[in-house]
Amino acid sequence: MVNNMDIKGDILCREDILKELRYKEYDPVVYDVTDSTNLVLKRWVKGGRIDNKLVVADRQTMGRGRLGRTFESPPVSGIYMSLLIPAGDDEGILLITSAAAVAVCRAIKEVCHIDTSIKWVNDIYLNDRKVCGILAEAVTAGEGEINVILGIGINVATESSIFSDTVRDVAGALYDTMPGNITRNSLIAAVVNNFMDIYGHITDREYLGDYRRMSMILGRDIRYLKEDAWHTGKAVDIDNDGGLVVKTKDDIITLNTGEISVRLEK
Ligand code: BTN
Numbered sequence: 001m002v003n004n005m006d007i008k009g010d011i012l013c014r015e016d017i018l019k020e021l022r023y024k025e026y027d028p029v030v031y032d033v034t035d036s037t038n039l040v041l042k043r044w045v046k047g048g049r050i051d052n053k054l055v056v057a058d059r060q061t062m063g064r065g066r067l068g069r070t071f072e073s074p075p076v077s078g079i080y081m082s083l084l085i086p087a088g089d090d091e092g093i094l095l096i097t098s099a100a101a102v103a104v105c106r107a108i109k110e111v112c113h114i115d116t117s118i119k120w121v122n123d124i125y126l127n128d129r130k131v132c133g134i135l136a137e138a139v140t141a142g143e144g145e146i147n148v149i150l151g152i153g154i155n156v157a158t159e160s161s162i163f164s165d166t167v168r169d170v171a172g173a174l175y176d177t178m179p180g181n182i183t184r185n186s187l188i189a190a191v192v193n194n195f196m197d198i199y200g201h202i203t204d205r206e207y208l209g210d211y212r213r214m215s216m217i218l219g220r221d222i223r224y225l226k227e228d229a230w231h232t233g234k235a236v237d238i239d240n241d242g243g244l245v246v247k248t249k250d251d252i253i254t255l256n257t258g259e260i261s262v263r264l265e266k
Pocket of ligand 1: 035036037038039060062063064065066067069071079080081082123132133134135150151152153154
């Protein structure tokens, strides 16, 4: 149960986020409510506004998830944030999603002292419940340069009754009630700091060690949805590009990000 007394002090605040940010170019623009922080950044980039690189909202009315799904974004209890990642080379762009998953887990550990796991490619789980989703979208700006909008949604203290029937069996939160000594502002700053720490040398792939350690599917039997059909196999490795290596009945294949869903077999 979310206790409103507990979360009263946890108001999203630009100055408080900024205080803990080591990457000051990510000076945040904070909204009480918006349609989608990814869409806000997309509109800005298309309109040539690239000076603001971090958008945060207390609530989204059209939170977007992967594969055209909705990301439920109720007020007060979650973090909905999008970062504009400057154009890099193709190799770096390919790695952004897996790097973001590691950055979020590291940030949660640093601020909340909670160990979370990664379900390939970019869902963060705690106690078999999804507590965070990540959506990276490419956007073209200026001279055709590709920038990436990295959207991150974290259920910090979202009460399960707030979720719709569609997601209630899967969605969870880091806390039942927001602890008084932790703020969403600190967690937002920690996510940016951890992501940019990795992004500065992303192509050395050092973070992939943590990705493999934090994976909840390596060594497990899985089902994956590819081209409208479910297949089975065992998840055996994460390759150097963040792809999932799967041993099937008669082959070893690599799944790349994009339009693929993965489920653990019971
Ligand atoms: C997923 O789980 O499928 C990805 C969810 C990504 C949600 C975040 S919340 C902030 C940003 N704005 C959006 O509309 N989506 C992302």
